Amino acid sequence: MKDILYKYMSRWTSLNEEEQQAIMDEIHIEHFKKGTVLFKQGDAPTKCYFILKGCVRQYSIDEEGREITSNFYTEEQAIAIFNHHKPDKRSDYTYTCVEDTVMVVGDLETEQDMYNKHPQLETMTRMMIEENLGQVQEEFAAFIAASPEERFKTLQMKRPSLVDRVPQHQLASYLGMTPESLSRIKKRIHQDPR
């Protein structure tokens, strides 16, 4: 199953035997049951993850006690919390498995050591994060300009499977609307799909 990770990594760089081994030593694959909480809002994360199979939801609780879903991570996406700018390094979000999920789990403690030993790895990580940043900026820009209805249509285009995999009220929150609105938008599109 680790070959999925290697395939993903090979998009940026080719690693030699030694580097591959270094990764093998530091990571392991774990299975998580649906509903498992990876870590909670307020915890300081010590791990990072790469999803091989499954789906993880990122959410926080607002002042009125409502869950705000701010991301869904699926196959071939990395989950890493970047809190360098926060003094206490605590996560603002809770991460929980929407389905049974298989992930590569890496240890943040030994991260810098590995980079020092294998600069190639750091280059790869840097590029992965750069791509990630580019994608988030792009998503954000698209989100700003779109109405709730357009946002749903865009999601249907870009991540069609997500619409089926995820509870609708969570999806609604992720799209910045109420569950009622999402229900009506789906109905509207069904009646008059342009």
Next chain:
Amino acid sequence: MKDILYKYMSRWTSLNEEEQQAIMDEIHIEHFKKGTVLFKQGDAPTKCYFILKGCVRQYSIDEEGREITSNFYTEEQAIAIFNHHKPDKRSDYTYTCVEDTVMVVGDLETEQDMYNKHPQLETMTRMMIEENLGQVQEEFAAFIAASPEERFKTLQMKRPSLVDRVPQHQLASYLGMTPESLSRIKKRIHQDPR
């Protein structure tokens, strides 16, 4: 003026003389007049920027020919386009100076060479981008859950000077609303500032 850059960099790592010199050799400071276009939607960027003084707007043109502003970069923010996932490496956005702007300009061509010579630099860049990603994710999450009025109030809190520095119709677009709505929201807040 380069000391602003060094000060910023020193938040992550301390560089030795040689590394500082390497940076000096590769970057230079440029002054841009208000209205200058750094590069256009559809161009493949060859530079990256770090703002010492001034403000740069990122926008694109939608199907109806309207300008959608998706970001404002100000002092101590970096502008780098990450298009690894795009086959043609072209930018989706146009970047233009909202004010007279002073920036550090770096060359993307020699980037990887520099990292190879000075791994310390790559570590620093990686961390800067990680912080950047964390911030964008945070902004995005906040944007999703907020109404237009709340988004304006948040911006007033977090980047108060931006509200004065930037034309209102551009600000409105950045906040995902029409200029008319922004005008009314400002009026509403003024009358009943809670």
Next chain:
DNA sequence: CTCGTCTCTTGACTTAAGTCAATGCACGTA
């Protein structure tokens, strides 16, 4: 299999933001 809970849908009503249009103001240019 049944109960209870949670989720989704639907309806009636409210409200904030969008649209269209007119006016007034500020600014740069000639």
Next chain:
DNA sequence: TACGTGCATTGACTTAAGTCAAGAGACGAG
């Protein structure tokens, strides 16, 4: 200084999404 363009404001009206509430359906626990 006077003009013209573009931006901000305001008004009247429309509309999509939010809110509140009720009912139907799905699902898991026992």
